[in-house]
Amino acid sequence: MAALCAIIFDLDDTLVDQAGAARRAVVGWAAEHGISGVDVAHRWEAVSDRHYRRYQSRELGFQEQRRERAREFLGVEVTDVDADALFAGYLTRYEAQWVAFDDAVPTLRRVRDAGLRTVVLTNGDDDHQRLKLDLTGLAAEVDLLVSTSTLPASKPDPRSYLLTCERAGIAPGEALMVGNSLAHDVLGPLEAGLDAVLLDRDDAHPEAAARRISTLHDLSW
Template identity: 55%
Template sequence: MFDLDDTLIDHETAARHAVLGWAADLAISDPEVVRRWARVSARHLDRYQRRELTFAEQRRERVREFLGVAMTDQEADTLFGGYLERYEDGWTVFEDVVPTLRRARAAGLVVAVLTNGEDSQQRRKLDRLRLTPEIDVLVASSMLPAGKPDPRAFQRTVELLGVDSGDTMMVGDSLQKDVLAALAVGLSATLLDRADTQRNVGVPRVQSLHDLSFA
């Protein structure tokens, strides 16, 4: 079972380039614009995962807080569209993804993606990057009672797959949301640390998906 954003798809780079172009169009010259957008986005996306906001509402709240301006829903949707178009244009897949997914399937494993996101958007990522044929099941948090790291996200996904928790491995880039949360409900888990910045965390860790073993 794989996470999607920043595990299979380079979300961080796409988001960074998108907000820089969007901010330039809005005449925002803040040197901290990328970090500020990331903080605002994380805060409201977490609220969405806890079901405090709908997916559309979290987008609007991100825009309102980021710009510090009161606006209607329609105005917020229009402004967010300027970011979203750039973000979608920036989607790319990491080079180690397709070979790894194919190795897993060749080993007789069911390949699933468990992602914190809205189902249609996450499916669009897979389709655009030609990853849909490489996986068996996509489970987006919009289909679940709550998103990662809530235990129900993992428990429900395992139920949907028809497998035992002890026979399932989670691979993701987030120590808290992907790895520790999966371990807490009986899955095995491996941290993907592409930047080699999370050493000595006490869990299995790889820097590339090529390093995963499916024996």
Template identity: 35%
Template sequence: MHPLRAVILDLDDTLFDDTACTHAGLAALAAEHGVQHWTSERLFARHAEHIRAIDPLLFRGEVDAHGARLLRMTRLLTDLGVPNPDGEAATRTYRTAYRAAWTLLDGAVDLLSGLRSRGLRTAVLTNYVREVQQEKLIHFGLDKLIDVTLCIEDMPAPKPDIRAYHAACTALGVVPAEAVMIGDSWENDVEGARRAGLRAVWVNRHNRPAPGPAVPQVRHLNAAGALIV
């Protein structure tokens, strides 16, 4: 086995608690409009459906990040039965609460600092736009602990396409066998990485059964460092 030289990490729900922040933003939106007939889980799921539908427009450059939010909020309010939905106002409400709830997952800074102290190269590989993701990294000072950040604009194709992981390895100056991918998505951060020739560590915060062959897994980032050998 090749010696490990680099660690590639997902961002949302791996280092940054995007799920909690999204719930906070949606709760603020629901409260503002007096929405009581949808559970928070249903609201979260419908919001995620709109993200999946709108993201291709964003990635093709047909809308920018703000335009994608406007469209998402307008569609969501329509689903909720809000008459004459004001996407701009809804975006402000959602975004204010979302940002106020920004937090890293426990162990994120310690993990990155520990990897750096071991002389390992680090990268963030994320299937979202740089305008949004870089803001998070800078806000928490993670940009100073990461050697390379690859967002959707920097990849020939998004995860789980093997070219995404190979692009990260090239940027880090390593071959795939010298790198490990850490992330919460089985498809994007485990299966895709392994197909590309990398090792993988699954961040399984909710202790879900593995959908495929076993890989090292952690519920908390504090335990990840010990698995990276």
């Protein structure tokens, strides 16, 4: 078995509380546009997931998916310029809510102390994800960021993991992938020849046939 050289982390909802930031941000933004109710956050999540998947599959560009999310959620037919302006109201609130999980920095430092590289592989726009690392204080803890906007395919396409390993200068068997998505961060990496651990903070996958932890503090290799 090859010696472990790097641990590859997912970013959103693994190192950064992306879902929490989105929930907190959308409530005030929606209220500004006369939308309220207990289901606001859930509706925004559903709309966002649908159009972000279209972006991940290369059906839409990054800015286009933002426009479509704003149009559908607010129920308006507006120009691209107006859609951009509408989404900006949400984006300002969203970025202000970004925060790293308490176990993120200690774990990244523990990985480095063990002589391993810290790599992040994220399905997203490179500029956007680099800003996220900067604003959450994680940039200094990460050796390499690979955003799938810089790759020909997103997770769980095997090419995303293999090309990440190539950029890190390691073989797939020398990497361990850690993330909160069973499909993107466990099944996909395993198919590509990497080892993988599922971060299941809310016990959503009790029957998963995979190594599973509830906190990054429990990560071992």
